[in-house]
Amino acid sequence: MKDKRRVVKSLKDRLAARHNISIAEVDDLDHRQAATLAMAMVANQARYVEGALSKIVDEVRATASASLLDYEIELL
Secondary structure, three states: OHHHHHHHHHHHHHHHHHHHEEEEEEEOOOOOOOEEEEEEEEEEEEHHHHHHHHHHHHHHOOOOOOOOOOOOOOOO
16 A cells, blocks of 8 residues: 555646646545546636646656556536
């Protein structure tokens, strides 16, 4: 569990700092090899948010210590 916490915390901290988003682990808290993260971003242009979130997805995919299995972008 310590390894998971280290990887998840590192990823969350890096993404929050680089992209000015709110991010939290919302599911799979007791699962040793999985984490479900939720991110939120507020802006006045939906296009900007969608582009920024797509860049975040690409960054997570490029992370060697994590594998992205699925994602969903929802604009409200």
